[in-house]
Amino acid sequence: MDFISAFCSPGVFCQILLGLSRTVILFIVASGLSLILGVLRIPNIAHGSLYMIGAFMAYTVSRVFGGGITGYWMAIVLAPLGVALVSFIIERGIFSRLYEREHIMLFLLTFSFSLVFGDLVKMVWGAEYRSVSMPGFFQGSIPIFGLPFPIYNFFLLLMGPVVAIVLWLIVNKTKMGKISRAAAVDREMVGAVGINVSLVFCIVFVIGCFLAGLGGALVAPIVNVVLGMDHTLIMEAFLIVIIGGLGNIWGALLGSLIFGLTQSLGILIWPQFGIVFPYAAVVVVLSFKPTGLLKSTW
Amino acid sequence: MKRAMIVGLGVVLLGFLGVSFSYGANTIKVGFVDTYSGPASIYTFDVVDAFKMAIQGINAKGGVLGKKIEYTTRDEKFNPATGLAMAKELVMKEEVDILAGTINSATTLAVSDFAKKEKIPFLCTFAKSEKITGEMGHRYVFGVAENTRMIGKAAAFGIAKKPYTKFWMAGEDYEYGHAVNDAAWRYIKAMKPTAQLLGQTWWKVGEADIAPYVAPILQAKPDCLLMGTGGSGNANFLKLAKAMDIGKQLAVVLHTSIELSNLQALGKDAPEGVWGTVNYLYYYPETPENKTFVEEFRKMYNRPPKVGALYGYAAAQLIAKAYQKAGKVDKEKFITAMEGLTVDSPVGKLEMRKCDHQLMLPMFFGVTKASPQYDYLIADNIMTIAGKDYLPTCEEIMKVRK
Numbered sequence: 001m002d003f004i005s006a007f008c009s010p011g012v013f014c015q016i017l018l019g020l021s022r023t024v025i026l027f028i029v030a031s032g033l034s035l036i037l038g039v040l041r042i043p044n045i046a047h048g049s050l051y052m053i054g055a056f057m058a059y060t061v062s063r064v065f066g067g068g069i070t071g072y073w074m075a076i077v078l079a080p081l082g083v084a085l086v087s088f089i090i091e092r093g094i095f096s097r098l099y100e101r102e103h104i105m106l107f108l109l110t111f112s113f114s115l116v117f118g119d120l121v122k123m124v125w126g127a128e129y130r131s132v133s134m135p136g137f138f139q140g141s142i143p144i145f146g147l148p149f150p151i152y153n154f155f156l157l158l159m160g161p162v163v164a165i166v167l168w169l170i171v172n173k174t175k176m177g178k179i180s181r182a183a184a185v186d187r188e189m190v191g192a193v194g195i196n197v198s199l200v201f202c203i204v205f206v207i208g209c210f211l212a213g214l215g216g217a218l219v220a221p222i223v224n225v226v227l228g229m230d231h232t233l234i235m236e237a238f239l240i241v242i243i244g245g246l247g248n249i250w251g252a253l254l255g256s257l258i259f260g261l262t263q264s265l266g267i268l269i270w271p272q273f274g275i276v277f278p279y280a281a282v283v284v285v286l287s288f289k290p291t292g293l294l295k296s297t298w
Numbered sequence: 299m300k301r302a303m304i305v306g307l308g309v310v311l312l313g314f315l316g317v318s319f320s321y322g323a324n325t326i327k328v329g330f331v332d333t334y335s336g337p338a339s340i341y342t343f344d345v346v347d348a349f350k351m352a353i354q355g356i357n358a359k360g361g362v363l364g365k366k367i368e369y370t371t372r373d374e375k376f377n378p379a380t381g382l383a384m385a386k387e388l389v390m391k392e393e394v395d396i397l398a399g400t401i402n403s404a405t406t407l408a409v410s411d412f413a414k415k416e417k418i419p420f421l422c423t424f425a426k427s428e429k430i431t432g433e434m435g436h437r438y439v440f441g442v443a444e445n446t447r448m449i450g451k452a453a454a455f456g457i458a459k460k461p462y463t464k465f466w467m468a469g470e471d472y473e474y475g476h477a478v479n480d481a482a483w484r485y486i487k488a489m490k491p492t493a494q495l496l497g498q499t500w501w502k503v504g505e506a507d508i509a510p511y512v513a514p515i516l517q518a519k520p521d522c523l524l525m526g527t528g529g530s531g532n533a534n535f536l537k538l539a540k541a542m543d544i545g546k547q548l549a550v551v552l553h554t555s556i557e558l559s560n561l562q563a564l565g566k567d568a569p570e571g572v573w574g575t576v577n578y579l580y581y582y583p584e585t586p587e588n589k590t591f592v593e594e595f596r597k598m599y600n601r602p603p604k605v606g607a608l609y610g611y612a613a614a615q616l617i618a619k620a621y622q623k624a625g626k627v628d629k630e631k632f633i634t635a636m637e638g639l640t641v642d643s644p645v646g647k648l649e650m651r652k653c654d655h656q657l658m659l660p661m662f663f664g665v666t667k668a669s670p671q672y673d674y675l676i677a678d679n680i681m682t683i684a685g686k687d688y689l690p691t692c693e694e695i696m697k698v699r700k
Contacts, residue, residue: 011517018510025507127339129530129563134541141542147517150509150541222541223506224533224563227337232504264510271499271514275471 010145012268017144019264020257021153024160025219027256029233030240031167031249032211038247038297039184039204042095043103045110048234049117050083050209054216055225056121057082059130062220072135076217083213084206091205096198114230122227130225138221152222159218163211167249170207180204184247184297236278243285245292254293258285325368326361326627328617329388331381331409332399332424334373337530340559342401344606345423345613346371349398351598352614362621367614370394374405381405385412395627396421398613403427403473410439419632421616423609426474426528428481431656432690433698437633441656442616443609444577446474448661449553450481452575452688453524456663456681457482457551458489462521464496468511469526471500478553479526496520503531508538516547525552532560536568545571545666556664556677558604568675572666575683577659578608578645582680591644612648612657615641649685653692658685 033047057079062071090113098106138155141148171177179200183190191197215233223229240259244251259278266277285293330349332342346369353367361367370392374381381400388394389412397413397420400406406425413420414436421440422430428447430439444452467483469475479498486493496518501511512535515523523544527535532554544550554560555574580592580602591611595603619641624631637652649658664677 011514014513014517015510018507018513022507022510122335127335127337129337129340129533129559131533131537131564131567133565133567134537139541147513148542148547149513150538152541153509219506222509222534222537224530224537226530229504229506229530232502233506267499267511268514271468271497271511274499274511275502 010147012265014144014147014149015264015268016261017149017157018153019261020160021156022264023256023260024156024163025215026236026240026259027160027253028163028211028218029215030237030244030252030256031163032208032215033237034241034244034247034249034252035167035211036205036208037241038249039180040095040099040201041103042099042106042110042205043238044208045107045234046113046117047110047209047212047237048230049114049121050087050212051216051219051233052227052230053086053117053121054079054083054213055132055220055223055229056125056130056216057213058217058220059125059132059225062132067133069135069137072132072138072221075132075220076214079217079220080210080213083216084210087209088202088206091202095205096202099201114234118227118230127227132220132225134221150222156218163214164253171249176200176203239279239282243282243292245294245296247297248292248294251292251294251296325366326396326617326621327392327394328367328369328396328398329385329392329394330369330371330399330423331374331384331388331397331405332371333376333401334371336376338376338401341424341604341606342399344604345399345610347599348595348603348607348610349423349614350610351595352611353618356614356618362618363625363627365627367618369398371399374400374402376402376405378402378404378408382408382412385409389416389418395419395629396617396632398423400425403430406430407434410434410436413438417629419629419636421613423613424606426477428477431654432695435654435695435699437655439655440616440636440650441654442613443657444659444661445656446477447481447690448656448688449478449575450483451485451690452661452663452683453478453482453551453553454485454489455683455688456573456575457522457549458486458493460522460549462549463490463492463494464520465493465522465524466496466498466515466518466520467524467526468499468515469501470503470505470528470531472503474528475500475526477526479524482524482551505531505534508534509542512538512542512544516542516544520548522549522551525550525555527552528554533564536560536564536572539572540567540569543569545569549573551575554605556662556666558602558674561666561674561676565674566668568666570665570667570675573663574666574677575661575663576605576677577661578603578605579662579664579677579680580604581676582662583645583682585644585646587642587646588644608644608659612641612643612659615643616650616657651689651692654695656689656695658689660684661688 058075061075061078065071065074138152141150240255244255262277262281267274357366372384401424403425406422423442428445431441467479551573555572557576620635623635639650661683664680666675667678669676
């Protein structure tokens with residue numbers, strides 16, 4: 001009984017909420033990665049770099065608009081659009097010519113892009129730490145059962161479902177979404193019935209990268225915007241996509257939930273080794289379902 | 299034809315000789331290997347900039363032993379293998395008299411080992427591993443910056459006097475984080491036997507959202523949280539500390555929380571009430587030496603000096619004074635002259651301790667506070683901890699060196 005009452009304590013509740021808010025960032029970034037992986041078959045290592053660029057752009061935009069509340073909202077809107085523009089250029093310029101290549105080749109190409117982007121960020125923004133100010137009404141925390149819960153994390157909790165629903169609408173309710181799902185299964189057939197597959201691919205790629213930029217812009221107020229912030233995230237995003245099922249957006253959601261919640265609850269059980277739990281969960285999932293939890297489009 | 303070639307070769311050889319002669323005759327060369335690209339470079343440029351400023355002053359007064367001090371830099375890109383190769387290149391090709399630099403502890407230990415074999419003096423101007431002048435210390439390496447053992451002991455010195463008994467340690471899961479916290483806890487326990495450690499929490503370096511890690515610590519209600527984060531990880535924690543108002547619920551000690559690199563980057567997003575230690579603050583102490591130094595640095599670089607500037611400046615003063623004392627440019631004589639040497643600095647007289655070659659810097663212990671004067675937070679309630687009070691004793695060092 002002690003165990004049950006301990007598990008229903010406000011501490012655990014808080015921890016679940018914090019885990020869910022972490023899930024949101026992971027989901028936003030991983031769903032973009034998964035979308036690109038599923039439809040275009042590109043394992044995009046540079047996805048993390050686009051997340052980083054999103055955070056840096058958020059910094060610049062919020063600065064341009066005076067750093068306050070307007071600056072923040074403009075950053076949330078404009079930074080992902082900026083990232084989408086960058087991705088549009090590289091998709092049209094380079095990837096669109098290389099879809100037929102082998103995965104390993106695309107893998108290396110996107111890896112080289114992550115290095116190039118890293119250096120570009122350094123050239124544009126420099127190596128200094130940057131900080132995006134938290135807008136006034138997101139500052140501070142509110143008590144939940146006496147424990148302080150950062151207000152911004154509540155905002156993240158709201159953003160998660162919004163992004164998930166919009167993605168669901170795009171994929172299931174639009175013609176473009178239907179074509180992209182079809183193209184994911186059999187791209188030659190879709191081309192054969194007279195649909196401009198290249199255009200669909202371009203749009204999907206840009207949407208996926210937009211999500212990376214959105215993740216970066218959303219995370220910017222709670223972290224130091226700094227070179228190298230892409231590395232840790234891209235690892236986690238790939239693991240999430242793999243345990244969820246390659247190319248399946250709901251798999252990305254499930255994977256993010258597993259990753260975020262095992263982490264936050266793991267910390268409660270054994271804070272000293274809290275890092276281990278999400279990775280242990282990945283091992284467990286892959287030992288029982290090596291292809292991922294949900295149906296992979298590969 | 300053949301003769302022409304031999305003559306040509308002879309001329310070229312003479313040319314080489316001439317070049318090295320001119321080095322030998324007129325200059326003392328210092329070779330910096332350090333990280334000048336990537337995140338760590340926000341610390342390293344202050345070192346080399348202040349070094350440049352200091353040697354300009356020394357050279358303007360005629361240099362040392364009639365020779366000018368020169369320096370050259372190499373960017374090791376935070377890679378120990380590259381750093382070691384560059385140190386070799388500086389010694390073999392550039393024929394530098396002294397090696398300096400390195401913020402990366404792994405690079406420092408590699409270069410230090412090389413310096414020991416080649417018998418080249420090496421001044422470490424930033425890396426924080428306690429092994430550098432501790433268990434891996436030797437005749438040719440000098441620590442100009444503080445290290446994790448010193449950081450921990452200074453934190454203990456500052457915090458043990460306060461009425462805290464329940465501690466928690468947390469930080470980034472890498473050597474620096476663990477070393478700082480382990481040292482702090484070891485000395486706190488020694489200074490205050492009633493202290494108890496309730497638990498510890500570690501997260502990955504570069505972790506974006508650390509709220510799930512920190513929230514359970516607040517629930518455990520320790521009196522004092524010992525933090526072991528560095529670089530950009532500091533700001534991630536400080537931002538969360540502001541959002542959750544951690545400083546009001548328990549005492550937090552974080553090395554460099556009061557340092558300019560962190561507080562300037564965060565501006566008004568930094569939390570008040572976080573304790574921290576640092577070797578240098580440009581606005582404290584308000585002595586003529588410090589004011590002159592800050593003015594000169596500002597005039598030259600149009601920014602206030604950060605902690606690295608003190609290390610770079612001290613390194614230049616040590617080199618100049620040691621050669622003066624040695625009387626000639628000789629590596630062994632230089633080492634002997636360095637031992638026990640005292641130089642002037644913006645924070646007062648600094649002694650290069652003979653037993654472990656560690657510079658006895660003062661440490662400032664203070665708490666973050668908003669100030670109407672600045673658009674970022676500053677340190678308040680500052681206490682100066684003298685080098686002798688927080689450096690590990692010579693006996694401790696000799697024990698770990700065995």
